[in-house]
Amino acid sequence: MSKNRKTSRPLVAERRAAKPKPAKRNAAPRPRKKRGLVGWLLFPFTWTLRMVFRIGIAVAVIGVIALAIKVQWDASRMPAFEEMVDGRTRGSVTLLDRDGDVFAWRGDQYGGMIKSDEVSGYLHDAVIATEDRRFYSHFGVSPRGIASAVRINLREGRGPLSGNGGSTITQQTAKLLCLGVDYDPAFWDSERAYEADCRESTIQRKIDEAIYALAMERAYSKEEILSIYMNRAYLGEGARGFEAAAQRYFGKSARSVDPAEAAMLAGLLKAPSSYAPTNNMGRAVDRAAVVVGLMEDQGYITSAQADEALANPAQLSQAAQARAGGYFADWVMGQGPDFFTRNTTEDVVIRTTLDQDIQTAAETALLSVFDTKLSEGSEVEAAVVVMSADGAVRAMVGGRDVRAQSAFNRATQARRQTGSAFKPFIYATALDLGFSPNDLIDDVPLTITIPGSGPWQPENYDRQFKGPVTLSQALYESRNIPAVVLSEEVGRELVSKIAEGFGIDSELAAGPALALGVSESTLIEMSGAYAGILNGGSAVEPYGLLDLRLQGDDAPLMDNVGTGMQERVIQERAARQLTYMMNQVVVRGTGTRAQIDGWELAGKSGTTNSQRDAWFIGFNADYVVGVWMGFDDNSPMRGVTGGGIPADIFRDTMRRVVAGQQPKPLPMDIPGPARNGTLSNSGIAADSQILNVLDNILGGLGGN
CATH class of the missing domain: 3.40.710.10 (DD-peptidase/beta-lactamase superfamily)
Structure with a gap:
């Protein structure tokens, strides 16, 4: 028996009419806003400003590119670091007494190259704390430092470039290097004129100095720049570099100075002659205290170390303290050839006949007799030879000025x-x-x-x-x-x-x-x-000259x-x-x-x-023992005969000599x-x- 089936329609997805796309409108361009009278009046100025801005950007870009090329070019021409540490045009003379101990220096003293990582850590940190606390973070020039220096100078009534310079250690090193220009006696009348030109402070010079500093940062590492600086800086008394200065003032290497000595050495950078401890110990101690404070503030030394350095300031070595034999040293310098003494370009060591004990005896005797025998304010002079x-x-x-050098x-x-x-x-x-x-x-x-x-x-x-x-x-x-x-x-x-x-x-x-x-x-x-x-x-x-030799040589050139x-x-x-x-x-x-x-x-x-x-x-x-006494202008003395005060000086000198x-x-x-x-x-x-x-x-x- 069959069933009646109802034929069903196949399932088909419902077709939906596509959403008609909106008709493309041909939008008419926005109508330009009409310039009013004010706009037309300002138009030349605004157009000019836009052009100046665009040209300025272009010029700045070109300038930066040119600067980069210049810096790279200068950096590529810089010599090896080792060739930069000793740029002296004169050599040095070290004078030894009869026992071989140093008693005087002449010329530009250089203690030999010593790198920044070889000096005492205290000295390294003292220099950074005093001269350029941001040395390791800047690129050779510190705009913030320059702005601060200009502000200080203006506030104190000076020109913007007078006084504080805001120079980084790199810029100071560039100045020490005279921006790479070597001394040429055919161009400069003297070394003094050359150095004066190197220290010139004009806007153009500052720009050149900054460019050279950038090139140095490109050519050398920070430690190499610091090493050049520490070897070339002038630190008073003819000492070039911290090794020479440490030997000159403290009789030790810069490798072993303590915080107090490091602070005194770093303090010399501000004004070497004024703060030299052989010139004015009180001023040197005061300046060193400032440096100690900077070191403590920046975390380089502890409070206990700072207190110790302040309580026990650096002391001069015996030779530096005595400053003995200045007249003798000048006289001996005339006993050798000028090209090995006054005009030497080498480092020379002269062994002499000086006996420092006898020298002290003569100086003490003269001053003692004059203090007790002469009226205050007398200008009479005297001389002693043993x-x-x-x-x-x-x-x-x-x-009478027994510490004088280069004097009559x-x-x-x-x-x-x-x-x-x-x-x-x-x-x-x-x-x-x-x-x-x-x-x-x-x-x-x-x-x-x-x-x-x-x-x-x-x-x-x-x-x-x-x-x-x-x-x-x-x-x-x-x-x-x-x-x-x-x-x-x-x-x-x-x-x-x-x-x-x-x-x-x-x-x-x-x-x-x-x-x-x-x-x-x-x-x-x-x-x-x-x-x-x-x-x-x-x-x-x-x-007075026993023998003369080049530093480091055993065989004397003169005997x-x-x-x-x-x-x-x-x-x-x-x-x-x-x-x-x-x-x-x-x-x-x-x-x-x-x-x-x-x-x-x-x-x-x-x-x-x-x-x-x-x-x-x-x-x-x-x-x-010979003694002379008189006025420099040949004026008569009153009541002075050879058997009087000169005999007293002779007696006191000889008594100390034979003690x-x-x-x-x-x-x-x-x-x-x-x-x-x-x-x-x-x-x-x-x-x-x-x-x-x-x-x-x-x-x-x-x-x-």
């Missing part, structure tokens, strides 16, 4: 009349010719007629006459008339020859007044001449050891007799104030007309019997041009 019998100079004081040296440069200090050369001549200290000579009124000048009548200092006196008494009482009589008797030409033989290089007087010391000489010459008497009659050449002794001038017998006569000057004559208990001393005083010059030169068995030593006898001979007869002035004729028989026959014997 030397050995062979001419080796052990100490030299060229003036009265010991070597002042030519002054010698007065009675010249008389030993007259007696040396006579003794060499066979006279005896006990021979008699007339001390009676004397008149000599000098052609063209008329009669000349010398007087004794005490204006008295003693008749016949021994040569010894005539010398120890410093009697003038016997000295003139003896000089005329033996021949003044021969006296001059003996004096010149002993090293008196100055032109000597030709007339009979030669015997009274009217000729001029220097203290170093006179002391050297007396050393010839002490050593037995041989001339000496005063010297003066043992060169002080020269040819014989008088016989040893005569020298020993003269030493006895000069010993009597100290024992009972014009030099009694020079006596030192237990010691045999010999010497001679000298005073010129109107007391313009006062001398005392004497010796023990080992050392000659703790056993007394030694002088090399002298007690005189034998007198010759028959008395030297009389009756034979001295009116024309005063006497060349006696002894002079004619024996005139050439003085050098044998």
Whole structure:
């Protein structure tokens, strides 16, 4: 049976009519807003501003590109870092005393390259804290630092570029390098002019400096830039770089300075000469305290370390503190060739004859006597020389300012009349010719007629006459008339020859007044001449330079050891007799104030007309001590004679020199019997041009 089926329609998705797309409208362009009257009036200005802005952007882009090219070009031309650390145009001279210890420096001192990561960490941090706290974060120039510096300068009434410069360490290094321009003597008149040009502060210079700083940042690492800076910075007293400065002030390497020393060194960067501890320790300590505060504020040292550094400021080394031998050092610099001393481009080491203990003795004695013997405000000057019998100079004081450098040296440069200090050369001549200290000579009124000048009548200092006196008494009482009589008797030409033989290089007087010391000489010459008497009659050449070598070399380029002794001038017998006569000057004559208990001393005083010059030169068995005193303008002194204050300075110097030593006898001979007869002035004729028989026959014997 079948079923009725209802046929069904197949399921089909309902078709929906597509949503008609909106008709595309042809939108008409927006109508331009009409410029009003104001718009038309402003249009030229707005258009110009838009053009200026677009051109400015373009120029800035071009400028940045040009700057980048310039920086890259400059960076590519920079030398290796190692070649940048020492840019000195002059070398240095380090002076050592007789024991090999440093006592003075000259020229531009450089301690050798030391890198920023090799110096003491305290020093590294002190420099960063003081000079450029953002050194490791900027790109060579700090706009914030420049803006701050300009604001400070304007606030303090200075120009925007005067005073604080806001320079980074990189910019300061660029300035130290003179923006890569080397010194050319053909272009600059002097190194001073070159350095002044490098320090110029103009807007253009600041721009060039900034560009060069950017190039340095491109060419070198931060530590290399800091190393260049730390090696080239000038830190006073001729020290270039922190290694040289640490050695100069503290006698140690920059590798081992403590916080207090590091702060003082870093403080020098602001004003090296003003803050140099050798110049003004108080100012240096105050500046170091500021640096310590910066280090603490920036976390480089703890509060405890800061307190310790403030409570115990850095102390100068013994050599730096003494600043001894400035006059001596200047004199020694003249004993070597200029190309190895004053004008050296090398680092030179000179070993000298200086004894720092004796130098201190001479300085202390001079200052002590002047403090106690002179009235306040007196401008009288003095000089002291101490030397050995062979001419080796052990100490030299060229003036009352015992710490002076590059100053007028009265010991070597002042030519002054010698007065009675010249008389030993007259007696040396006579003794060499066979006279005896006990021979008699007339001390009676004397008149000599000098052609063209008329009669000349010398007087004794005490204006008295003693008749016949021994040569010894005539010398120890410093009697003038016997000295003139003896000089005329033996021949003044021969006296001059003996004096010149002993090293008196100055032109000597030709007339009979030669015997009274009217000729001029220097203290170093006179002391050297007396050393010839002490050593037995041989001339000496005063010297201070023992040897000269380049730093780091073992073999010397110059060697003066043992060169002080020269040819014989008088016989040893005569020298020993003269030493006895000069010993009597100290024992009972014009030099009694020079006596030192237990010691045999010999010497001679000298005073010129109107007391313009006062001398005392004497010796023990080992050392000659020469003292001169007077005004620089040759004005008369009041109440000063060679046997007074100069003898006091001699005594105090010698007493300090021999302290703790056993007394030694002088090399002298007690005189034998007198010759028959008395030297009389009756034979001295009116024309005063006497060349006696002894002079004619024996005139050439003085050098044998």
